[in-house]
Every structure is written in C-alpha cells, then in structure tokens.
Amino acid sequence: MAKIVPFKAVRPTRDKVSLVTSRSYEEYTPAELASQLDYNPFSFLHILNPAYVNLHKISTATRFKGVQLKYQEFKEEDVFKKEPNPVFFxxxxxxxxxxxxxxxxxxxxxxxxxxxxxxHEDTLAYRVELFKDYLHQTGFNTEPVLITYPQNNELQQWIDKRKQKRPLYLFSSLNKDKHTIWRIKEDEEIQWVQEQFEKMGNLYIADGHHRSASAEMLYDQDKDSGNTNLNHFMSFLICETNLKIYEYNRIVNDLNGLTKHAFLKALEKDFTIVNKDQELWKPKQKYQFGMYLDGDFYALTLKNTNFNSVMDGLDAQILYTKVLNPLLGIGDLRNDERIAYIPGSKPVTAIKEMVDGGDFEVGFMLYPASINEIKELADNNLIMPPKSTYIEPKFRSGLVVYEI
Structure with a gap:
C-alpha cells in the first residue's frame, strides 16, 4: 500500500513562472548559463549559483548557505509564494x-x-551525503524523484477529466515545451487520489535514486527534531505507460591495444556482424547492438540469447560482459576515464562526431531497456549497471519547491 500526501508547496507567482523555472543546472553550457544569469534576474539559476556575481570559487558550506539566503530573498521579494494549505499538483x-x-x-x-x-540503480555514497548536506543547509528541494506507478484506469480517467479545468499555470519554455499545472486543493479530491495509490502494491523509482537516498539519510539524521516534513520527499508520479525510456550509449577512447581486425575477429565469437557502411544504424530490437568504428557503422546481433536471470539478459550488462570488460579492459563502468556515455535522446550523429573527432575510437549503440525489465530487477533487489537508462520526463527547477 503506497502512501502519498499533499504538502504546502512554494511556487513562483503566476506572472513570473516562465521566467523563474529552468532546466537542470548541469544541462546549461557556460554561455547559456551566463546569458540567463546576466539577463534574467528571476531565474532560479540565481538561487542555485549564488556566487555568480562574485566570480570566485567558494566552499561547499558557503555555497549552500548562499543558496538558502538567495532563496529567502526570492520569497521576500514575492517571486515565490507558499500555499496556505497542503495540495497536490x-x-x-x-x-x-x-x-x-x-x-x-x-x-x-x-x-x-x-x-x-x-x-533499480545503485548510488554513490559521496553524492548521497553531499545532497543530504545540501537539503539540511538550504531547507528546501525543488528536484522531485520521478516515480512510476502501474496502469490505473480510474486514475487515468480522473486525470483526463481534471485536465479540462482551468489550469494554475500555462506557459512555454525556451526549448518550446509547453507546461501546464493544475492545483488539486479540494479535500475530497485529495482523499480520492490518495485512495487510488493505497490500492497499488508498489511504486518504482524511475529517476532520482540519489535524491531519495539523501532524503532517507536526512530523515535518519534529523528525525528527532520534530520536523514532520522529513517524513516525506517530493515526487513526480507518472504512469509506467507514459514514461519514455532511452538507452545510454557508450563511447570508448581506444581498443585496448587491439587492431581493428583483431577486435572485429574477437567480436565474432558472440555476435553476428554486418557492416552497414555509412548508414546511421541503431538497434531495432533487444540483443542487437550498433557499433561505429573507423568510419563505418556495424550491426551486432547476439548469437546466444539464453540467460538465467534478467540481469544477465540486460543489454547493458551483455555489452559489459561480452565486450567492454573482456575485450576493451573496462572494469569500473562508473569511474573508468576511458569510457563516456551519451543519452539515447541524442542522435546517432553525436556518437559519429565524437569518434570522428579523434578523442574516442569506438562507439556502441544499445536498445533501450523496457519498464518490465526495470521492474523485474527492482523486484529481485538487483541493480542495473551504471548509466543503463535515460528516462523522461525531466522536471523544471524552481517550478515547485518542497520545504524541509
């Protein structure tokens, strides 16, 4: 039985919402970031980067304090307002x-x-600890955990009907996406939504494993403070059929001392190889892999597809156990500097350009994992290899704030 609760959200005023909200901080190029910070005084990026005007590096603790002070400044200037009562959106x-x-x-x-x-994903202890400290020092979070739930026809009918009403926000972002928010504040409606989730057996984290782990660590640290907001963390709950799951493709610096001929010969042990020449080829089904090497694309099809577990049969794991580790000498997928990752939302040409540029020698394209694979791994307490999935939607920073 899953429990969800409304909360007293902090959010931008209606007239400023399109100016305040931003993409994730890491997604901006230095030029884009500078433009936003120079010309948009309402951007949430000012809160996330409070030292921008000082143009010098500061300690983590000082930065977190600056984030908290800048956030309070936005509230004092009425850029943000707080809901008087707990709500859903x-x-x-x-x-x-x-x-x-x-x-x-x-x-x-x-x-x-x-x-x-x-x-279904592992976490890095230092990242969990760092974000826990961030939450503790700043007192707020605006990055919800993306959680998926099973198909529920009643809930979907309610969503479709509720979307016919007048929204709280309707705005477009600079990447031409349209964003619409409806506020759910009626007690009966809130209770009905809660009852729908109570009927569900399990929920699954799609994205945000570090954020949820940090929330748990903060709860364990401060639970005796009497702060009931620590009992929950903000989430964006979406039906599993509405997720878009991309693969993470891999590019590697070198062939680990192998010649092109020797590498292709070694691949023939486990794969049927077809040279696609200049065709921008991507896998069309599970157990297929694309490869870009020395100006040509290749289709690799796994010969033996009998596996004892969902983990062994995961395409990202197959690439690791059959190619990356034994042939290319990649041991630690998370920390090895010879490998990099490109989300499948980017075109295949991005891999071609990076390999042609000379910094990488070979690129691999994977077929995306399914929601059923993700759930089966989670149900069996198994952990996906690092960078196995890139999942949309992505939430805008500063749109809704959960105060701790």
Missing part, C-alpha cells in the same frame, strides 16, 4: 514528440525504507 509537459502527465506529491520515507517504493 497535476503537471503536464508537452514537447514536440511526447506528452507527459503526472502528479506532484509527497511520498513516504517509510515506504522507501520498507521497499514499497522500489529501486
């Missing part, structure tokens, strides 16, 4: 190719601890 992101709709709510630390909310 219904949020739709409409891009050129996809439309995503989900519910913004608080999800339970207790459910997370008891594996009602299930995980």
């Amino acid at each position: 219904l949020y739709e992101i409409q891009s050129k190719n996809n439309t995503f709709t989900g519910i913004i709510a608080g999800t339970s630390i207790e459910d997370y601890k008891n594996n009602v909310i299930k995980k």
Whole structure:
C-alpha cells in the first residue's frame, strides 16, 4: 500500500513562472548559463549559483548557505509564494514528440525504507551525503524523484477529466515545451487520489535514486527534531505507460591495444556482424547492438540469447560482459576515464562526431531497456549497471519547491 500526501508547496507567482523555472543546472553550457544569469534576474539559476556575481570559487558550506539566503530573498521579494494549505499538483509537459502527465506529491520515507517504493540503480555514497548536506543547509528541494506507478484506469480517467479545468499555470519554455499545472486543493479530491495509490502494491523509482537516498539519510539524521516534513520527499508520479525510456550509449577512447581486425575477429565469437557502411544504424530490437568504428557503422546481433536471470539478459550488462570488460579492459563502468556515455535522446550523429573527432575510437549503440525489465530487477533487489537508462520526463527547477 503506497502512501502519498499533499504538502504546502512554494511556487513562483503566476506572472513570473516562465521566467523563474529552468532546466537542470548541469544541462546549461557556460554561455547559456551566463546569458540567463546576466539577463534574467528571476531565474532560479540565481538561487542555485549564488556566487555568480562574485566570480570566485567558494566552499561547499558557503555555497549552500548562499543558496538558502538567495532563496529567502526570492520569497521576500514575492517571486515565490507558499500555499496556505497542503495540495497536490497535476503537471503536464508537452514537447514536440511526447506528452507527459503526472502528479506532484509527497511520498513516504517509510515506504522507501520498507521497499514499497522500489529501486533499480545503485548510488554513490559521496553524492548521497553531499545532497543530504545540501537539503539540511538550504531547507528546501525543488528536484522531485520521478516515480512510476502501474496502469490505473480510474486514475487515468480522473486525470483526463481534471485536465479540462482551468489550469494554475500555462506557459512555454525556451526549448518550446509547453507546461501546464493544475492545483488539486479540494479535500475530497485529495482523499480520492490518495485512495487510488493505497490500492497499488508498489511504486518504482524511475529517476532520482540519489535524491531519495539523501532524503532517507536526512530523515535518519534529523528525525528527532520534530520536523514532520522529513517524513516525506517530493515526487513526480507518472504512469509506467507514459514514461519514455532511452538507452545510454557508450563511447570508448581506444581498443585496448587491439587492431581493428583483431577486435572485429574477437567480436565474432558472440555476435553476428554486418557492416552497414555509412548508414546511421541503431538497434531495432533487444540483443542487437550498433557499433561505429573507423568510419563505418556495424550491426551486432547476439548469437546466444539464453540467460538465467534478467540481469544477465540486460543489454547493458551483455555489452559489459561480452565486450567492454573482456575485450576493451573496462572494469569500473562508473569511474573508468576511458569510457563516456551519451543519452539515447541524442542522435546517432553525436556518437559519429565524437569518434570522428579523434578523442574516442569506438562507439556502441544499445536498445533501450523496457519498464518490465526495470521492474523485474527492482523486484529481485538487483541493480542495473551504471548509466543503463535515460528516462523522461525531466522536471523544471524552481517550478515547485518542497520545504524541509
């Protein structure tokens, strides 16, 4: 039984929402970041980067304090307002190719601890600790955990009907996506939505494993403070059929001392290889892999597809056990500097350009994992290899704030 709760959200005023919200901080190039910080005084990026005007490096603790002070400044200047009562939000992101709709709510630390909310990715201890300190020092979070739930026809009918009402926000972002938010504040409606989630057996984290782990660590650290906001963390809950799951493709610096001929010969042990020449080829089904090497694209098809577990049969794991580790000498997928990752949302030409540029010698394209594979891994307490999935939608920073 999954428990979700409304919360007293902090959000931008209606007239400033399109100016305040931003993409994730890491997605901006230095030039884009400078432009936003120079010309948009309302951008949430000013909160995330409070030392920008000082143009010098500061300690982590000083930066976190600066984030907290800048956030308070935005509130004092009425850029943000706080809901007087706990609410849910219904949020739709409409891009050129996809439309995503989900519910913004608080999800339970207790459910997370008891594996009602299930995980499929590992976390790095230092990143969990760092974000826990960030939450503790700043007192807020604006990056919800992306959580998926099973298909629920009643809930979907309610969403479709609720979207016919007047929204709280309707705005477009600079990447031409359209964003619409409806506020759910009526007690009966909130209770009905909660009851729908109580009927569900499990929820699954799609993206945000470090954020949820940090929320748990903060709860363990500060639970005796009496702060009940620590009992939950903000999540964006979306139906599993509405997720867009991309692969993470791999590029490697070198062939680990092998010649091109020797490498192709070694691949023939496990794969049927077809040279696609200049065709921008991507895998069309599971157990197929694309490869770009020395100006040509190749289609690699796995010969033996009998596996004892879902982990062994995961395409990202197959590439590691059959190619990256034994042939190219890649041991630690997370830390080896010879390998880099490109999300499947980017075109194949991005891999071609990076290999042709000379910094990398070979690129591999994978077929994306399915939601059923992700859930089966989570159900069996198995962890995906690093950088196995790139999942949309992505949430805008500064759109909804959960205060701790």
